[in-house]
Amino acid sequence: MAVRYSFGGDEHIFVEVGQEMSLEAFFKSLSITNAVRESRIKGVTEICPANASFQIKFDPDLIAPDDMLSELKRLESAADTPDPSLKTRIIEIPVLYNDPWTRETLMRFRERHQDPAATDIEYATRINNFATVDDFIAAHSGSPWFVSMVGFVAGLPFLYQMVERSRQIEAPKYLRPRTDTPKLTIGHGGCFSCIYSVRGAGGYQMFGITPMPIYDPRQEISYLREFMALFRPGDMVKWKPVTVEAYHDAVADVEAGRLQPLMRDVTFSLKEFERDIAGYNSKLERTLHGH
Amino acid sequence: MAIEIVAPGLATTVQDLGRPGYYHLGIPLSGGMDRLALQAANLLVGNDPGAAVLEAVFMGPQIVFADDRMVAVTGAELPPKVDDEPRATWTSFLVKAGQTLSFDFLKKGARAYIAIGGGVDVPVVLGSRSTYALGALGGHEGRKLQAGDRLKLGASGKPVKEGRAVAADLRRGPGDTVSLRVLPGLYWHRVADQSGRNFFADSWKVAPEADRIAYRFRGGRPLEFVPRTPPFGAGSDPSNIVDACYPYGSIQVPGGSEPIVLHRDAVSGGGYFMLGTVISADMDLIGQLQPHTPVHFAPIEMKEALAARAARKALLSRLYASLA
Numbered sequence: 223m224a225v226r227y228s229f230g231g232d233e234h235i236f237v238e239v240g241q242e243m244s245l246e247a248f249f250k251s252l253s254i255t256n257a258v259r260e261s262r263i264k265g266v267t268e269i270c271p272a273n274a275s276f277q278i279k280f281d282p283d284l285i286a287p288d289d290m291l292s293e294l295k296r297l298e299s300a301a302d303t304p305d306p307s308l309k310t311r312i313i314e315i316p317v318l319y320n321d322p323w324t325r326e327t328l329m330r331f332r333e334r335h336q337d338p339a340a341t342d343i344e345y346a347t348r349i350n351n352f353a354t355v356d357d358f359i360a361a362h363s364g365s366p367w368f369v370s371m372v373g374f375v376a377g378l379p380f381l382y383q384m385v386e387r388s389r390q391i392e393a394p395k396y397l398r399p400r401t402d403t404p405k406l407t408i409g410h411g412g413c414f415s416c417i418y419s420v421r422g423a424g425g426y427q428m429f430g431i432t433p434m435p436i437y438d439p440r441q442e443i444s445y446l447r448e449f450m451a452l453f454r455p456g457d458m459v460k461w462k463p464v465t466v467e468a469y470h471d472a473v474a475d476v477e478a479g480r481l482q483p484l485m486r487d488v489t490f491s492l493k494e495f496e497r498d499i500a501g502y503n504s505k506l507e508r509t510l511h512g513h
Numbered sequence: 514m515a516i517e518i519v520a521p522g523l524a525t526t527v528q529d530l531g532r533p534g535y536y537h538l539g540i541p542l543s544g545g546m547d548r549l550a551l552q553a554a555n556l557l558v559g560n561d562p563g564a565a566v567l568e569a570v571f572m573g574p575q576i577v578f579a580d581d582r583m584v585a586v587t588g589a590e591l592p593p594k595v596d597d598e599p600r601a602t603w604t605s606f607l608v609k610a611g612q613t614l615s616f617d618f619l620k621k622g623a624r625a626y627i628a629i630g631g632g633v634d635v636p637v638v639l640g641s642r643s644t645y646a647l648g649a650l651g652g653h654e655g656r657k658l659q660a661g662d663r664l665k666l667g668a669s670g671k672p673v674k675e676g677r678a679v680a681a682d683l684r685r686g687p688g689d690t691v692s693l694r695v696l697p698g699l700y701w702h703r704v705a706d707q708s709g710r711n712f713f714a715d716s717w718k719v720a721p722e723a724d725r726i727a728y729r730f731r732g733g734r735p736l737e738f739v740p741r742t743p744p745f746g747a748g749s750d751p752s753n754i755v756d757a758c759y760p761y762g763s764i765q766v767p768g769g770s771e772p773i774v775l776h777r778d779a780v781s782g783g784g785y786f787m788l789g790t791v792i793s794a795d796m797d798l799i800g801q802l803q804p805h806t807p808v809h810f811a812p813i814e815m816k817e818a819l820a821a822r823a824a825r826k827a828l829l830s831r832l833y834a835s836l837a
Contacts, residue, residue: 228698230760231790232818236699243746243755270537270758272782273746277758279536282822287815371756373539373781376648380756387745394748395784412784413746414756419539420648439638439650450650451538 223247225298227291232282235290237298240274243382243413247274248370249492252308252456253301254294263293271455273370273380273414307491312366312458312510314484315417318469319343319359319430323404328428334398342427346393346410362391362429363461365503367415369453377419377437377451381459384495384503391415399425406432408461419451433464433472434483444479452483458490460510486510516582516629518662519613520575524724527633527652527664530563531777532641539781542761543643543651546725546777546800547624549685549829550588554628556836557585557605559673564632565642567658569625571803573616574658576627580610582666583630583673589622589801590686604678622686622801631667645778647726683832687801693774693791694813694821699763700754700786705737712736712772712788712810719806720771725778728799729771730808736769736788748784756784762791764810772810774799794821 223246226238237254240247255271258278265284270277280290320343332338337345347358367381374380383390395411400423403409407418409426416426419437436453438446446452464472475481486509495502518525528551531544545551545568552562567574573591585605586593593600594615600606602625608614616625635642635653644652653662701709715733722729738751746755752768759765759775765785766772774791776799791799792813802808813821 228701229696229790229815230699230787231696231762231792232815232822233793234760234763234790236758236760238757240744241747241755242744267533268536270781272756272758274755275757277760279533279760282819283826287819371758371782372537373758374756374783375780376539376645376650378539412748412753412756422647437648439648439655451540453538455537 223250227294229287230277232287233279235278235280235287235294236275237277237294238275243274245368245382245492248368248382249306249308250301251276253303253306254298257297257301258294261293261297263290265290270373271371272373273382305491305493307489308456309487309489310456310458312460312486312488312506313452314460314462314510315432315434316464316468316472317363317408317430317432317461318464318466320355321431321469323431324407324428327400327402327404330402331396331400334396334400336394336397343429346391346427346429349393350391359463363463366458366460366506369455369457369459370414372451372453372455375420375422376439377453379417379436379453379457379459381415382413383415384499386499393427395425396427399423403428404431406435408432433469433476434481435476443476444481445483458488458506460507484510486512514580515663515665516579517577518574518658518660518664519577520660521658521662522569522574523572525567525569525574525658526644526646527565527635528568528643529565529641531643532639532645532651535639536781540639540648540650541645541779541781542777543645544641544777545626547588547626547797549797549825549832551626552829553603553679553832554585554587554626556833557587557673557677557679558583558628558630559671560628560630560632561670562833564628564667565635566629566633567627569616569627570623571619573625575613575615577613578608578610582608582669583675584608584614585628587626587679589625590620591625592617592620601678603684605673605675607675623803624800629666630673631669634665634667647778677836679832680835683828683835685797685828687798687806690807690809691798691802692809692811693795693799694818695764695789695791695810696815696818697789697812699760699789701788703738703751703786704788705739708737709788713812717772717808717810719802719804719808721804723802723804725776726780727776728774728802730774731771736766738769752786753784754786756782758782759787760790762793762796763787764789764791776800792818792821794818794825
């Protein structure tokens with residue numbers, strides 16, 4: 223992987239670790255950004271890992287742009303480890319696939335879609351060669367996903383499916399972005415899924431909705447009191463398909479302050495994962511459920 | 514003590530110098546778009562230069578004061594009035610208990626900064642009082658002001674006289690034509706050679722879609738791209754990239770047609786290529802651009818970007834010294 227550096231004006235350095243998305247590029251960018259954080263370079267104000275790249279914001283009055291660049295190049299070579307691993311968390315997210323709210327929204331924006339006669343999930347089912355929507359849901363919820371980036375808007379996770387590339391779900395974004403997306407919609411664009419943390423514009427296909435808030439600027443929701451956004455880059459997500467009844471129960475639990483996300487600490491090894499993807503994912507799922 | 518918003522204007526928000534440190538979680542800096550004007554307004558009324566002020570865009574609010582406060586309005590030429598009596602911009606004036614601060618029509622620029630002695634005392638969220646409306650965060654209830662809102666004020670700071678003014682050569686606003694200096698880079702290599710030259714040669718105009726998140730521009734020729742096989746995960750459009758972090762001031766051109774420059778409430782990342790970044794010294798200026806203003810983008814090198822940054826810093830030092 224040839225790493226490419228470029229200045230974003232006088233206050234940012236953008237570092238493209240890979241042109242295409244891969245877990246290797248994601249891991250490398252995450253480990254360099256961790257090294258940048260640990261090295262406490264004077265003048266660094268923001269450290270932002272992304273899918274296959276990262277960005278550093280710095281104060282050029284405190285560190286000259288060329289010196290910042292040299293520091294990053296030094297950390298890049300130090301971050302190359304033969305067996306990258308990551309101490310992280312796996313979090314279960316309940317999803318009501320094919321829900322009435324995203325369906326109502328997608329019907330309002332049909333003329334902006336590739337296939338106005340189908341719903342988003344029917345369209346994704348067809349272009350990914352699944353026989354039925356249920357098969358598609360089984361595939362979408364069958365493996366964990368990596369939070370490869372948090373952003374766009376506050377607390378929104380981009381999620382990368384942890385399966386062989388040939389099995390990854392892919393879908394184009396809407397032809398023209400919608401002006402509305404329900405809060406907590408599960409979306410998908412390119413090879414990434416996401417959870418819309420707030421209501422607003424969006425271009426990803428809409429597959430379902432979660433009852434579990436992931437961003438709370440008032441910090442009233444029990445598990446968001448410490449910090450208002452749930453996700454960090456490097457977290458893992460496992461979707462859990464739920465029924466309409468279970469969805470409403472979960473919403474009531476959130477309102478009553480009873481909902482505690484199922485979440486476990488894990489150490490992820492890229493090498494072990496690549497050796498046996500299906501086996502490793504089953505192990506992660508057992509860890510999640512405490513077996 | 515407090516102020517009451519009788520009429521909010523178009524999109525008036527509480528802003529200070531912003532909220533660094535959370536961009537990796539999608540929470541942008543926010544804060545005043547014209548930071549020089551924001552600091553000048555605070556200094557005029559004896560506040561800390563980074564105290565929270567009101568940022569009014571295009572149209573001023575109407576505000577009733579509960580106690581005597583020194584006030585200053587800087588940035589856009591949005592003439593203030595106290596009980597309908599005109600007051601000068603860039604100059605401190607007193608508003609007494611029970612009096613109403615209102616505004617005449619906008620003469621020039623886009624955003625006025627209304628500093629009130631003691632500062633606007635909304636809760637500090639993640640280190641700042643700035644409003645980030647997209648995330649319903651900070652400011653007054655995470656949103657733009659509405660009629661009937663009551664805002665607490667801090668204790669009046671050091672007493673200052675009425676009629677303190679910012680010298681004319683220390684005020685900055687847009688001229689009739691505007692040049693925004695750009696450091697080409699990021700995904701500049703995706704743009705075909707001739708097309709890149711066109712981008713800087715063409716005359717652009719600020720589009721109506723211009724807000725705290727981003728300014729959009731229209732009128733130049735569409736971009737052509739260097740042919741490629743789309744990288745996995747990027748998407749099929751030639752303007753797509755694997756979703757990445759967006760610098761403040763970065764210029765993305767979705768579909769190659771309309772450049773969008775991100776500002777203080779930036780979306781932190783996404784899947785569109787960027788051809789370069791407006792330099793830090795010119796970001797204040799963008800916040801003062803009205804729709805339809807003609808704009809040129811001028812390519813410069815890092816050396817010039819740093820010189821422009823130093824010049825802005827020197828201007829700010831002179832401003833501080835003159836109002837110390």
